[in-house]
Amino acid sequence: MMDRPLMISQIIEYAAGSYPEQEIVSRTPEGGLHRYNYEDAAKRSRQLANALKSLGVQAGDRIATVAWNTYRHLELYYAVSGIGAICHTINPRLPVEQFGYIVNHAKDQYIFLDLTFVPLLEKLQGLFEGVKGYVVMTDRAHMPETSLPNVMCYEELVGEQSDEMAWPEFDEHTASSLCYTSGTTGNPKGVLYSHRSTLLHAFSVLTIPGMNLGEESAVLPVVPMFHVNAWGVPYFAPMVGAKIVFPGPKLDGESLAELINNEGVTEAWGVPTVWLGLLGHMRKTEQKFTSLKRVLIGGSAAPRAMMREFQEKYGVEGLQGWGMTEMSPIGTVSMIRPKDADLPLDRQFDIKAKQGRAVFGVEMKIVNDDGQALPRDGKSFGELLVRGPAIISGYYENPEASAKAFDSEGWFRTGDVSKIDPEGYMEIVDRTKDVIKSGGEWISSIDLENEAVGHPEIAEAAVIAVHHPKWDERPLLVVVREPDSQLDKQGVIDYLSQRVAKWWLPDDVVFVDELPHGATGKLQKAKLREQFKDYSLPEVGG
Amino acid sequence: MMDRPLMISQIIEYAAGSYPEQEIVSRTPEGGLHRYNYEDAAKRSRQLANALKSLGVQAGDRIATVAWNTYRHLELYYAVSGIGAICHTINPRLPVEQFGYIVNHAKDQYIFLDLTFVPLLEKLQGLFEGVKGYVVMTDRAHMPETSLPNVMCYEELVGEQSDEMAWPEFDEHTASSLCYTSGTTGNPKGVLYSHRSTLLHAFSVLTIPGMNLGEESAVLPVVPMFHVNAWGVPYFAPMVGAKIVFPGPKLDGESLAELINNEGVTEAWGVPTVWLGLLGHMRKTEQKFTSLKRVLIGGSAAPRAMMREFQEKYGVEGLQGWGMTEMSPIGTVSMIRPKDADLPLDRQFDIKAKQGRAVFGVEMKIVNDDGQALPRDGKSFGELLVRGPAIISGYYENPEASAKAFDSEGWFRTGDVSKIDPEGYMEIVDRTKDVIKSGGEWISSIDLENEAVGHPEIAEAAVIAVHHPKWDERPLLVVVREPDSQLDKQGVIDYLSQRVAKWWLPDDVVFVDELPHGATGKLQKAKLREQFKDYSLPEVGG
Ligand SMILES: Nc1ncnc2c1ncn2[C@@H]1O[C@H](COP(=O)(O)OP(=O)(O)OP(=O)(O)O)[C@@H](O)[C@H]1O
Ligand SMILES: Nc1ncnc2c1ncn2[C@@H]1O[C@H](COP(=O)(O)OP(=O)(O)OP(=O)(O)O)[C@@H](O)[C@H]1O
Ligand SMILES: [Mg+2]
Ligand SMILES: [Mg+2]
CATH class of the missing domain: 3.30.300.30 (ANL, C-terminal domain)
Known part of the structure; x- marks a missing residue:
C-alpha cells in the first residue's frame, strides 16, 4: 500500500475540498461574531503557514498560543503543525511561575496571543528566555499600545502572504502540538502529540457509535483549545463537515445560551463548571434550547443532577467523557446503548454516572498494588492503566515524571483508581492521590x-x-x-x-x-x- | 506517543470486549442458519490461529480461502492475518487457467474451502504447485468423500485448540490479505493489503457522515468476502458493534429477501446484479422490506432505475459506491447531503447517479493525456488518479503491471475516465479501455x-x-x-x-x-x- 503519512494538513484541505461552504462562527475577543467557512479557513491557514516561514520558523520549532477558541486559533492549529512546527497551547490561567516554567521548558520561539492577554504577557515576558517575538491576534485597528518586545499584528502578518502552499509531507510520528497537563496534582507535565496520534484520535471519536456527527451537526467546543486541543473538536469536526461554533472569551451562561440558540448548536463539549453556569442561566431566564441535542461533559466527574437537568428539563442528552491530557484526551464515553434506551431514567443515569466504555483505540486494565490485573466485575478496583496509539510514551523532556508513568509492559498509569464492570463501563473511584x-x-x-x-x-x-x-x-x-x-x-x-x-x-x-x-x-x-x-x-x- | 501498531486482531478483540453479545448470523453451505456472537467469533479466531500455528504456518505465508460469506470465513480473516500470515481470498468463479495462475503466483500453502467447492478444487488441484493441504470448512458429519490430497476438517482442526492466544504485534505495514482484481480488462492482478491499510480503510468508511453505523445496524454483505474483503464490512462492522448477517451461498432474490426481513437487516452492500435479482423477487411476490434502510450499490454503475425502485417502492435509500480492488476498495460514496434532502427526487437521482464524493483518506485528480490536472467543473473529463494510505503502491509481484499503474508523483491510475463537479462528485464516464x-x-x-x-x-x-x-x-x-x-x-x-x-x-x-x-x-x-x-x-x- 502507498506509504502515505497521516498529516494534520490533510484534514483542513479535505474540509476545504468537500465542505467549502460549511460555516465556522467565532465570538471574537474584539467583540461581535466572525463568520467564514472551511474554504476560507484553509486559505488563511496556508497564508499563516507562509507567514510563519517568513519569520524563519522551522520544522520542530515550538510556537506558543495564549488564546481563546476562535478561528484564528484554528488557523494556528493547522498552519503551525502543517509546516512541521509544534503548536504549544498555553493555559492563560496558569499561576505565574508555572507559566514561565512552561514557556522556557518548551523553548517557545514566538507567542501568539489574543488581545485579552496582552496585559498578562506584558507582565510575564520578563520571565521568558528564548521568545523572539509576539503576535497579537487582531487587526491593525485593534492593535493596542504595548510594551511587548518585537510585537506584530496577526492580520498584517497573514494578509501579506500568498494563500498557496504545498503542505510538506513528513513522518506521521512527527510532533504536531504540545500541551501541559492541568497541574491538578502537581506541576504540569508536557505532552507532545504527533500527526499520527491526532488523526487516530479523531478517527476514534468519529467511530463511537451514536456520535453521528456530520454536516448537520454544529459543534460548540467550550472546552478551551489550550486544554488538550479542545478534546479534538478542531480536528474531527472538519473531517465530517460539521459546523464549528467557537465561543471566544465568553464562557458565562448567558453568552453560551445565546450562542447555542442563535447558531443552532447541536453538540456542546465542556467541563462540568461551564454547564453549571449555563444551566443556572437557563433556570433563571426560563429559556429552552432550540437546537441543542447533546452535551459532552468531561474533565471531571459529570454530576448526575446535571445530566438529569439537561435531560428532563431540556431534552438534551448528557454524555460523560473521561480522558487525560496524556490520552489526546478521550478514553471513554458513557452513553446509553440502544438496548438500554427503555430503562427507567434513573437506571440510565446510573449508567451515565460511570465514566464510560473505551473508544476503539484505547485498551484499559485495572491492577492491584502488585500490578496484577483485576477482574472486570464492577466491584474490584485498582489503578487504571491504558494503552493506545494516541497515548503518551513519556512526558516531554521530563525523565523523572516519565519514569514513574509506565508499567513494565509499557502501559500508562493514569493515576486514577477505578472499576470496570462486565459491560466495559469504567467508573472512576478516585485519584490514587485523593482516595x-x-x-x-x-x-x-x-x-x-x-x-x-x-x-x-x-x-x-x-x-x-x-x-x-x-x-x-x-x-x-x-x-x-x-x-x-x-x-x-x-x-x-x-x-x-x-x-x-x-x-x-x-x-x-x-x-x-x-x-x-x-x-x-x-x-x-x-x-x-x-x-x-x-x-x-x-x-x-x- | 506510544508506538502502538494498527493491528487487525485489535478489531475482533475490541468487538469481543465491547459487544460480546452482538450477533453474527450466517447461512451455511451445509444448509440452515448459524448464529453466534462476537465473543464466540474472537474465541474461535484464536483457536483457529493456534490451529494454523500447529500446521506450521509462519508469518508471511499465504493461506487461501475459496469460500462464501460465513462466520468461518470471518474467523479465517482474523486468524490468518492475526498471526501475521496473509489471507488470500480466491474468487471461485475465476476461469480455470486464472485460478491456477493465482494460486501458484501467490504460492498458497493451504487452501480452506467451503463444501460447495470440493468438486471444483478436486478438478483444479493438479494445477497447484505448492499447496500442502486442504481444509474443508465444515464439521466431521458433513465431510465428503474426496480425492483432495492431505485433506482436513475445519471443525476438527479448530476444536482441538485452546482459545487463548496473545496476538502477536508487528509492523502495521505487514501484509494481511491478498486479493486479485476482477479480471474485467485482462488478467487479474494481485493486491496486497496491510494491517494499516485495512484499519485506515475501515476508519474512512465509518467517518462518512450519514453512515451512522452502530449497535442497531445489521449489515448484510452480499458482496463476497472473496471480492476485496467484502468491501471492508468484516472489519468495520465489529468496530462499531454492528450485527453481521452473512448470506452464505444463497445470493438469489428469494433467499436474500428472506434473510433481510427475518434478520432485521438495515444495510445491505452489493453489486447491481444481486439487487436486480432481489428487486425482481420483491416485485413478483409483492413483499415489503420491514427493516432495510439502505443499500450500497457499487462495483459497477448503479442504475438510476434501481435506485428509484428501492426508494419509491420500498423507502430504501440506494447509495452508490465506487471503488477498486486496488483501493481497499472504497473511494467515493454518493449520498444525498442534508442540504439537498428537499430536492425533487429526480434531482436527487441525478446526484446519486454520479459515483460520489471522496471519503476522507482518498485524494482524487483527473488528468488529460499529458498528465495535466483538469478542472473540477463537472464537464472536463480525463483519467482519474487517486492517492491515499489504503491504495496500492504496486501490484503483487507483477512489475510490468506496476510499472504502468502510477504517474511520476506516485498517484495511482485508476483506468477510469471521469469528471469531477464543483461539489466534488466524481462521475465515471467510462473505462479508458472502453470509451x-x-x-x-x-x-x-x-x-x-x-x-x-x-x-x-x-x-x-x-x-x-x-x-x-x-x-x-x-x-x-x-x-x-x-x-x-x-x-x-x-x-x-x-x-x-x-x-x-x-x-x-x-x-x-x-x-x-x-x-x-x-x-x-x-x-x-x-x-x-x-x-x-x-x-x-x-x-x-x-
Ligand atoms: N469524566 C471524568 N470523571 C472523573 N474524573 C475525570 C473525568 N475526566 C477526567 N477526569 C480526571 O481528570 C484527569 C485528567 O485531567 P488533565 O489531563 O486535564 O490533568 P490533571 O490530571 O487534572 O492534572 P495533572 O495531571 O497535572 O495533575 C483524569 O486523570 C481524571 O482524574
Ligand atoms: N459505482 C461504480 N460505477 C461505475 N463503475 C464502477 C463503480 N464501482 C466500480 N466500478 C468499476 O470497477 C472497477 C474496479 O473493479 P475491480 O477492482 O473489481 O476489478 P476490475 O477493474 O473490474 O477488473 P480488472 O482491474 O482486473 O480489469 C473500477 O475501476 C470501475 O471501473
Ligand atoms: Mg493527570
Ligand atoms: Mg481494474
Missing part, C-alpha cells in the same frame, strides 16, 4: 462529593483525607453553600446518612467561601490539603 | 448502456466500439431482451433518440441471449469485443 484510606478500606472522595453536591443548598464540595490516630485517614468535607443558605453540619450529615454507608460519613464538615481551583477549573486537592494541614478532627483534637 | 473514440470526441459506453437498460424490455445492454472507416470508432449496442419481448432495433433507436445526442446513437443494435460476465459478475467487454471482432457495421459492411 481516603480508612482502616485498610478505601473511601472515594469523589463519591462523597457527588452525593454532597446533590443537596440543593450545596454549591460545591470537596473531600480530603485528614489524619486520624485510629483509622489512619478519615474524610473531611469542605463545603461552599449556595448564597443565603443556612445549612449546617448536622443538616449535611443527615442528608448524607441516607445516601452513603455509615463508615463513609465525613468526620467533620467545614464551610468555606470558596475552594481552590486549578487552571482548567478543577478542584486542587493538594492545595486544599495544604490549607487544612493544621486541622484536626473535632473528636480527636477537641 | 468510444468517435471522430476525436469521446462517447461513454456506460452512459449509453445506462440509458438502454432504462427501457422496460431491455434486461441487459453492452456497448462496444467497432471500427468505422470515417469516424475511427462507432458504438455498437448489444442487447439482452426481457423474456417474451419482441423489441427490435428500431424500437431501441427510437427510445434512445429521445435520450442521447444524435451522434451518440449506436450505429447498430444486436440482440443476443446473454452477455459475457467475469468472476465478479461484471460485463467483460474485452470478451465481447473478441466475439464481435469480425463484425462490421451495416451501412459500412453492407
Whole structure:
C-alpha cells in the first residue's frame, strides 16, 4: 500500500475540498461574531503557514498560543503543525511561575496571543528566555499600545502572504502540538502529540457509535483549545463537515445560551463548571434550547443532577467523557446503548454516572498494588492503566515524571483508581492521590462529593483525607453553600446518612467561601490539603 | 506517543470486549442458519490461529480461502492475518487457467474451502504447485468423500485448540490479505493489503457522515468476502458493534429477501446484479422490506432505475459506491447531503447517479493525456488518479503491471475516465479501455448502456466500439431482451433518440441471449469485443 503519512494538513484541505461552504462562527475577543467557512479557513491557514516561514520558523520549532477558541486559533492549529512546527497551547490561567516554567521548558520561539492577554504577557515576558517575538491576534485597528518586545499584528502578518502552499509531507510520528497537563496534582507535565496520534484520535471519536456527527451537526467546543486541543473538536469536526461554533472569551451562561440558540448548536463539549453556569442561566431566564441535542461533559466527574437537568428539563442528552491530557484526551464515553434506551431514567443515569466504555483505540486494565490485573466485575478496583496509539510514551523532556508513568509492559498509569464492570463501563473511584484510606478500606472522595453536591443548598464540595490516630485517614468535607443558605453540619450529615454507608460519613464538615481551583477549573486537592494541614478532627483534637 | 501498531486482531478483540453479545448470523453451505456472537467469533479466531500455528504456518505465508460469506470465513480473516500470515481470498468463479495462475503466483500453502467447492478444487488441484493441504470448512458429519490430497476438517482442526492466544504485534505495514482484481480488462492482478491499510480503510468508511453505523445496524454483505474483503464490512462492522448477517451461498432474490426481513437487516452492500435479482423477487411476490434502510450499490454503475425502485417502492435509500480492488476498495460514496434532502427526487437521482464524493483518506485528480490536472467543473473529463494510505503502491509481484499503474508523483491510475463537479462528485464516464473514440470526441459506453437498460424490455445492454472507416470508432449496442419481448432495433433507436445526442446513437443494435460476465459478475467487454471482432457495421459492411 502507498506509504502515505497521516498529516494534520490533510484534514483542513479535505474540509476545504468537500465542505467549502460549511460555516465556522467565532465570538471574537474584539467583540461581535466572525463568520467564514472551511474554504476560507484553509486559505488563511496556508497564508499563516507562509507567514510563519517568513519569520524563519522551522520544522520542530515550538510556537506558543495564549488564546481563546476562535478561528484564528484554528488557523494556528493547522498552519503551525502543517509546516512541521509544534503548536504549544498555553493555559492563560496558569499561576505565574508555572507559566514561565512552561514557556522556557518548551523553548517557545514566538507567542501568539489574543488581545485579552496582552496585559498578562506584558507582565510575564520578563520571565521568558528564548521568545523572539509576539503576535497579537487582531487587526491593525485593534492593535493596542504595548510594551511587548518585537510585537506584530496577526492580520498584517497573514494578509501579506500568498494563500498557496504545498503542505510538506513528513513522518506521521512527527510532533504536531504540545500541551501541559492541568497541574491538578502537581506541576504540569508536557505532552507532545504527533500527526499520527491526532488523526487516530479523531478517527476514534468519529467511530463511537451514536456520535453521528456530520454536516448537520454544529459543534460548540467550550472546552478551551489550550486544554488538550479542545478534546479534538478542531480536528474531527472538519473531517465530517460539521459546523464549528467557537465561543471566544465568553464562557458565562448567558453568552453560551445565546450562542447555542442563535447558531443552532447541536453538540456542546465542556467541563462540568461551564454547564453549571449555563444551566443556572437557563433556570433563571426560563429559556429552552432550540437546537441543542447533546452535551459532552468531561474533565471531571459529570454530576448526575446535571445530566438529569439537561435531560428532563431540556431534552438534551448528557454524555460523560473521561480522558487525560496524556490520552489526546478521550478514553471513554458513557452513553446509553440502544438496548438500554427503555430503562427507567434513573437506571440510565446510573449508567451515565460511570465514566464510560473505551473508544476503539484505547485498551484499559485495572491492577492491584502488585500490578496484577483485576477482574472486570464492577466491584474490584485498582489503578487504571491504558494503552493506545494516541497515548503518551513519556512526558516531554521530563525523565523523572516519565519514569514513574509506565508499567513494565509499557502501559500508562493514569493515576486514577477505578472499576470496570462486565459491560466495559469504567467508573472512576478516585485519584490514587485523593482516595481516603480508612482502616485498610478505601473511601472515594469523589463519591462523597457527588452525593454532597446533590443537596440543593450545596454549591460545591470537596473531600480530603485528614489524619486520624485510629483509622489512619478519615474524610473531611469542605463545603461552599449556595448564597443565603443556612445549612449546617448536622443538616449535611443527615442528608448524607441516607445516601452513603455509615463508615463513609465525613468526620467533620467545614464551610468555606470558596475552594481552590486549578487552571482548567478543577478542584486542587493538594492545595486544599495544604490549607487544612493544621486541622484536626473535632473528636480527636477537641 | 506510544508506538502502538494498527493491528487487525485489535478489531475482533475490541468487538469481543465491547459487544460480546452482538450477533453474527450466517447461512451455511451445509444448509440452515448459524448464529453466534462476537465473543464466540474472537474465541474461535484464536483457536483457529493456534490451529494454523500447529500446521506450521509462519508469518508471511499465504493461506487461501475459496469460500462464501460465513462466520468461518470471518474467523479465517482474523486468524490468518492475526498471526501475521496473509489471507488470500480466491474468487471461485475465476476461469480455470486464472485460478491456477493465482494460486501458484501467490504460492498458497493451504487452501480452506467451503463444501460447495470440493468438486471444483478436486478438478483444479493438479494445477497447484505448492499447496500442502486442504481444509474443508465444515464439521466431521458433513465431510465428503474426496480425492483432495492431505485433506482436513475445519471443525476438527479448530476444536482441538485452546482459545487463548496473545496476538502477536508487528509492523502495521505487514501484509494481511491478498486479493486479485476482477479480471474485467485482462488478467487479474494481485493486491496486497496491510494491517494499516485495512484499519485506515475501515476508519474512512465509518467517518462518512450519514453512515451512522452502530449497535442497531445489521449489515448484510452480499458482496463476497472473496471480492476485496467484502468491501471492508468484516472489519468495520465489529468496530462499531454492528450485527453481521452473512448470506452464505444463497445470493438469489428469494433467499436474500428472506434473510433481510427475518434478520432485521438495515444495510445491505452489493453489486447491481444481486439487487436486480432481489428487486425482481420483491416485485413478483409483492413483499415489503420491514427493516432495510439502505443499500450500497457499487462495483459497477448503479442504475438510476434501481435506485428509484428501492426508494419509491420500498423507502430504501440506494447509495452508490465506487471503488477498486486496488483501493481497499472504497473511494467515493454518493449520498444525498442534508442540504439537498428537499430536492425533487429526480434531482436527487441525478446526484446519486454520479459515483460520489471522496471519503476522507482518498485524494482524487483527473488528468488529460499529458498528465495535466483538469478542472473540477463537472464537464472536463480525463483519467482519474487517486492517492491515499489504503491504495496500492504496486501490484503483487507483477512489475510490468506496476510499472504502468502510477504517474511520476506516485498517484495511482485508476483506468477510469471521469469528471469531477464543483461539489466534488466524481462521475465515471467510462473505462479508458472502453470509451468510444468517435471522430476525436469521446462517447461513454456506460452512459449509453445506462440509458438502454432504462427501457422496460431491455434486461441487459453492452456497448462496444467497432471500427468505422470515417469516424475511427462507432458504438455498437448489444442487447439482452426481457423474456417474451419482441423489441427490435428500431424500437431501441427510437427510445434512445429521445435520450442521447444524435451522434451518440449506436450505429447498430444486436440482440443476443446473454452477455459475457467475469468472476465478479461484471460485463467483460474485452470478451465481447473478441466475439464481435469480425463484425462490421451495416451501412459500412453492407
Ligand atoms: N469524566 C471524568 N470523571 C472523573 N474524573 C475525570 C473525568 N475526566 C477526567 N477526569 C480526571 O481528570 C484527569 C485528567 O485531567 P488533565 O489531563 O486535564 O490533568 P490533571 O490530571 O487534572 O492534572 P495533572 O495531571 O497535572 O495533575 C483524569 O486523570 C481524571 O482524574
Ligand atoms: N459505482 C461504480 N460505477 C461505475 N463503475 C464502477 C463503480 N464501482 C466500480 N466500478 C468499476 O470497477 C472497477 C474496479 O473493479 P475491480 O477492482 O473489481 O476489478 P476490475 O477493474 O473490474 O477488473 P480488472 O482491474 O482486473 O480489469 C473500477 O475501476 C470501475 O471501473
Ligand atoms: Mg493527570
Ligand atoms: Mg481494474
